[in-house]
Amino acid sequence: MNIQTVINGKKISVNVKNDMRLLDFLRDELELTGTKEGCSEGECGACTVLIDGSPVNSCLVMAFQIDGKEVVTIEALDEDGNLNIIKDTFLEEGAPQCGFCMPGMVLSAKGLLDQNSNPTRSDVKEAISGNLCRCTGYTTIEDAILKSAKKLGGKNG
Amino acid sequence: MDKLNIVGKSSFRVDGIDKISGRSIYPQDIKLKEMFHAVTLRSTVPHATFTLNTEKASKMSGVVKIFTAHDVTGKNEHGVLFKDHQVFMDRKINRIGDPLALVVAETLKEAKVAMKEIEVLYNELPGVFCPLEAMNEDAPKIHGDSNIIANMKLEKGTVDFSKCDVVVENTFKVPMVEHAFLQPESAVSYIEDDKLVVISSTQYPHWDRFELSLALGLKEENIKVLNAAVGGAFGGREDITSQIHVALATKTLKKPVKITYGREESFLAHSKRHPMTIRMKIGALKDGKITAMKNEILADSGAYASWAPSVLRKAMTHSTGPYEIENVKVNAKSVYTNNPFTGAMRGFGATQVAVGYEQIIDQLAEELGISTYEIREKNILRIGSKTGTSQTMYNSVPVDRCLEAVKKEMEIIKKKPVNKDMLTGYGIALSIYGTGYGNGFPDVSSNIAKINSDGKIEIFSGFTEVGQGAKTVMAQIASEVFNTSSSNIIINCEDTDKVPDSGTAAASRQTYNTGNAVKKSCEKLKDIILNLAQKELGLNNNIGLEVKDELVYLRTLPSMEITFKDLFSKYKDELSSKGKFVAQTTQMDDLSQGAPYWPYGFNALGVKVEIDPATGRINVVDGVFAQDVGRAINPRLVEGQMDGGFVMGLGYALYEDINLVDGEIKNRKFSSYIIPTAKDMPTLKKIIIEDPEETGPFGAKGIGESVTIPAAPAILNAIYDASKVRFTKLPVTPIEFMKKFGNKYD
Ligand code: FES
Ligand code: FES
Numbered sequence: 001m002n003i004q005t006v007i008n009g010k011k012i013s014v015n016v017k018n019d020m021r022l023l024d025f026l027r028d029e030l031e032l033t034g035t036k037e038g039c040s041e042g043e044c045g046a047c048t049v050l051i052d053g054s055p056v057n058s059c060l061v062m063a064f065q066i067d068g069k070e071v072v073t074i075e076a077l078d079e080d081g082n083l084n085i086i087k088d089t090f091l092e093e094g095a096p097q098c099g100f101c102m103p104g105m106v107l108s109a110k111g112l113l114d115q116n117s118n119p120t121r122s123d124v125k126e127a128i129s130g131n132l133c134r135c136t137g138y139t140t141i142e143d144a145i146l147k148s149a150k151k152l153g154g155k156n157g
Numbered sequence: 158m159d160k161l162n163i164v165g166k167s168s169f170r171v172d173g174i175d176k177i178s179g180r181s182i183y184p185q186d187i188k189l190k191e192m193f194h195a196v197t198l199r200s201t202v203p204h205a206t207f208t209l210n211t212e213k214a215s216k217m218s219g220v221v222k223i224f225t226a227h228d229v230t231g232k233n234e235h236g237v238l239f240k241d242h243q244v245f246m247d248r249k250i251n252r253i254g255d256p257l258a259l260v261v262a263e264t265l266k267e268a269k270v271a272m273k274e275i276e277v278l279y280n281e282l283p284g285v286f287c288p289l290e291a292m293n294e295d296a297p298k299i300h301g302d303s304n305i306i307a308n309m310k311l312e313k314g315t316v317d318f319s320k321c322d323v324v325v326e327n328t329f330k331v332p333m334v335e336h337a338f339l340q341p342e343s344a345v346s347y348i349e350d351d352k353l354v355v356i357s358s359t360q361y362p363h364w365d366r367f368e369l370s371l372a373l374g375l376k377e378e379n380i381k382v383l384n385a386a387v388g389g390a391f392g393g394r395e396d397i398t399s400q401i402h403v404a405l406a407t408k409t410l411k412k413p414v415k416i417t418y419g420r421e422e423s424f425l426a427h428s429k430r431h432p433m434t435i436r437m438k439i440g441a442l443k444d445g446k447i448t449a450m451k452n453e454i455l456a457d458s459g460a461y462a463s464w465a466p467s468v469l470r471k472a473m474t475h476s477t478g479p480y481e482i483e484n485v486k487v488n489a490k491s492v493y494t495n496n497p498f499t500g501a502m503r504g505f506g507a508t509q510v511a512v513g514y515e516q517i518i519d520q521l522a523e524e525l526g527i528s529t530y531e532i533r534e535k536n537i538l539r540i541g542s543k544t545g546t547s548q549t550m551y552n553s554v555p556v557d558r559c560l561e562a563v564k565k566e567m568e569i570i571k572k573k574p575v576n577k578d579m580l581t582g583y584g585i586a587l588s589i590y591g592t593g594y595g596n597g598f599p600d601v602s603s604n605i606a607k608i609n610s611d612g613k614i615e616i617f618s619g620f621t622e623v624g625q626g627a628k629t630v631m632a633q634i635a636s637e638v639f640n641t642s643s644s645n646i647i648i649n650c651e652d653t654d655k656v657p658d659s660g661t662a663a664a665s666r667q668t669y670n671t672g673n674a675v676k677k678s679c680e681k682l683k684d685i686i687l688n689l690a691q692k693e694l695g696l697n698n699n700i701g702l703e704v705k706d707e708l709v710y711l712r713t714l715p716s717m718e719i720t721f722k723d724l725f726s727k728y729k730d731e732l733s734s735k736g737k738f739v740a741q742t743t744q745m746d747d748l749s750q751g752a753p754y755w756p757y758g759f760n761a762l763g764v765k766v767e768i769d770p771a772t773g774r775i776n777v778v779d780g781v782f783a784q785d786v787g788r789a790i791n792p793r794l795v796e797g798q799m800d801g802g803f804v805m806g807l808g809y810a811l812y813e814d815i816n817l818v819d820g821e822i823k824n825r826k827f828s829s830y831i832i833p834t835a836k837d838m839p840t841l842k843k844i845i846i847e848d849p850e851e852t853g854p855f856g857a858k859g860i861g862e863s864v865t866i867p868a869a870p871a872i873l874n875a876i877y878d879a880s881k882v883r884f885t886k887l888p889v890t891p892i893e894f895m896k897k898f899g900n901k902y903d
Contacts, residue, residue, distance in 0.1 A: 033182075034179020038339045040419055043420075073179075087178060091169050092169070098340065098389040099172070099175075099386060099388065100339040102176050102177050103178075126836075128835045129835055129836050132827060134389050137799075137841070139800045139840075141835070
């Protein structure tokens with residue numbers, strides 16, 4: 001079917017097959033391979049993207065379901081600069097190890113910080129509890145999100 | 158040691174921003190023109206002979222070819238120690254998940270549809286799933302005429318418990334667990350000029366090339382292995398999985414081919430951590446001095462040997478912990494069964510035995526009426542101590558400092574308020590880990606350092622960045638030698654055509670072994686540069702010449718200078734240097750006496766747990782972790798390893814267990830195989846203990862495995878402290894806890 005959607009700020013109109021997952025649409029059709037596939041069942045969060053601002057597992061969404069919606073992936077051009085601040089803070093805090101969970105983590109972080117500019121550590125844990133990471137023990141990721149909140153607060157406030 | 162400028166600083170990861178931005182390329186991200194897709198048909202029974210009928214499937218739409226054992230162009234075998242794996246089975250199926258065929262089709266969907274149409278007729282054989290039963294004379298045999306892969310003994314002094322004042326014994330059972338790296342296996346192959354190129358995520362590209370050459374019947378020089386980004390490994394990417402399959406298809410079809418496993422197939426395809434039954438008996442004198450220990454270890458290697466003898470050797474030699482014990486006897490066996498095969502996983506046998514020795518020493522302390530600290534202080538290894546293999550600890554043995562640091566912090570933790578509705582307990586554990594392949598094996602790392610046409614320093618070494626930060630660490634070591642920023646160092650490690658073999662990213666050996674090779678080659682290159690600069694500047698000698706930021710200058714007259722770039726324009730071919738490092742270990746004798754590993758790393762961990770007495774849910778709520786690193790090349794990377802190692806150990810203690818029914822893994826998803834989430838991770842105070850190792854690069858030791866070892870026993874000791882129930886079987890799930898805790902008052 002034909003869908004109208006906005007991907008990373010760009011309006012597109014495309015035909016998608018009924019049985020195509022959003023994850024495959026992004027990775028195979030649009031070649032946006034920053035979105036990762038770790039389990040295909042909504043259990044790992046590696047495929048997290050933002051749909052209308054909310055973090056969603058793109059392996060559980062069909063491509064046609066984004067009709068009329070706005071999708072943000074890790075490749076998004078950073079219009080408000082917030083995504084870059086989060087990425088830089090992840091680097092400063094030494095968050096990534098193998099990196100496979102990272103794009104999903106960053107988008108879960110953005111989803112949280114867009115809603116809650118002053119999260120507690122337990123808010124952060126809640127927000128990334130659907131994103132598995134086997135390498136880091138999560139601490140540096142949490143630190144990076146808390147520090148991003150401070151930086152963004154400073155910037156926006 | 159001289160003042161260090163780069164080593165010891167937390168430089169940012171060289172691969173960090175690409176990983177964060179989703180720009181790092183894992184094999185599944187690669188799409189080539191006219192690329193075929195392939196899926197692997199795997200056995201669904203654990204022990205059988207079989208016949209395949211691929212006729213119908215091969216006629217299905219899109220199918221290009223179905224590969225089976227007949228199509229293997231070289232030897233139909235592979236394996237890290239013994240060649241007991243087959244590329245495709247032709248004799249006998251030994252486990253659920255054995256590869257039977259590969260369906261190559263134009264699209265992934267077509268390959269999957271066709272695979273369902275392959276008919277497999279099994280002639281099932283009786284299986285054996287219990288390692289104890291597998292040793293029986295009349296047990297079904299997996300390979301050859303005995304299921305015993307290795308039977309080792311260690312003897313030091315004479316064990317006589319009648320001379321001890323207190324003796325304690327117990328049996329510990331640790332489960333089979335899964336690496337659960339987040340990136341499932343994937344590989345892509347294609348032909349480039351006259352070479353077969355295989356891109357995968359591996360821990361050891363040069364080894365893969367060797368195994369590919371045997372199985373394909375190609376010379377190694379006709380194969381190029383490219384290591385893409387590796388999405389975690391932890392030992393699970395040491396045995397070959399999809400690489401030979403994909404390469405065979407490309408070799409035959411002359412087209413690019415790609416294989417990507419889903420999560421369930423990943424569970425089936427790679428090795429697991431050895432489950433072990435560990436019987437321990439330990440005796441001490443009244444004053445707390447341990448004088449005798451006797452251990453028996455039985456490990457289940459599953460259907461294939463993988464690293465079984467090496468894992469077993471590490472378990473056996475580490476089963477006395479970081480303690481000096483005069484009389485020791487250990488017997489250790491590893492056997493084949495029809496279970497999933499087990500192999501390398503973070504800690505490599507040393508993780509399993511710590512669950513035993515760190516609990517039994519607490520039991521001993523209780524019997525003796527002394528504290529858990531005191532018993533450890535009385536028995537830990539110190540400078541001059543001898544291990545269970547009678548190896549002398551001659552430098553960098555800061556077990557005492559690790560323990561002291563944890564003791565101090567635990568006093569603070571114990572003063573914090575407790576939740577009255579919960580059972581609260583505190584526990585500690587120490588651990589020891591010996592680096593490297595060990596036992597006299599020539600554990601070589603090589604590196605070439607060069608100056609390129611831009612005057613930049615390039616490193617060429619076949620080590621692997623699996624997430625641990627090896628690229629960043631090697632860049633820091635090189636930049637320290639050349640007095641420049643680590644971002645100015647160009648690291649090449651991915652391409653077997655360009656880089657020399659540097660061994661596997663395993664056994665915590667990269668920082669120590671490859672770090673030494675990088676340092677040596679850089680120091681030699683620096684000497685070459687100074688001598689050439691002397692010549693160019695017309696000086697009498699090279700005294701007082703210094704390098705900084707790709708420039709050589711005379712310290713007494715800094716305007717006398719020449720850039721690396723200028724030197725390159727004249728001395729291109731001379732600006733290259735090789736460095737090689739071989740770790741010093743010896744082969745042990747028949748009683749396992751010798752110096753099997755070097756260096757050893759140590760740590761101490763203290764935790765506070767809270768247990769909900771109504772549900773049995775256990776939370777680790779606080780902790781302190783002191784880690785010996787020799788010297789921290791990059792403290793932030795060290796802390797990252799400590800956090801990650803800890804949480805993997807936490808999963809081992811509380812959640813993780815491959816649920817096997819007649820050799821079948823029942824929990825092949827993250828909804829049923831539970832790994833820790835952010836909510837499980839407590840605030841963990843990390844203390845880096847530096848005590849430079851004389852033979853390490855700038856004093857550094859490897860820590861990648863060491864960091865995971867003390868978590869499970871410390872948590873179990875804390876559970877005991879909270880509940881007065883000793884858990885000897887992992888994991889302690891809420892159900893297991895309630896079973897034993899509820900019965901306590903019966
Ligand atoms: S791939 Fe979508 S949640 Fe794991
Ligand atoms: S960094 Fe490896 S899974 Fe998170």
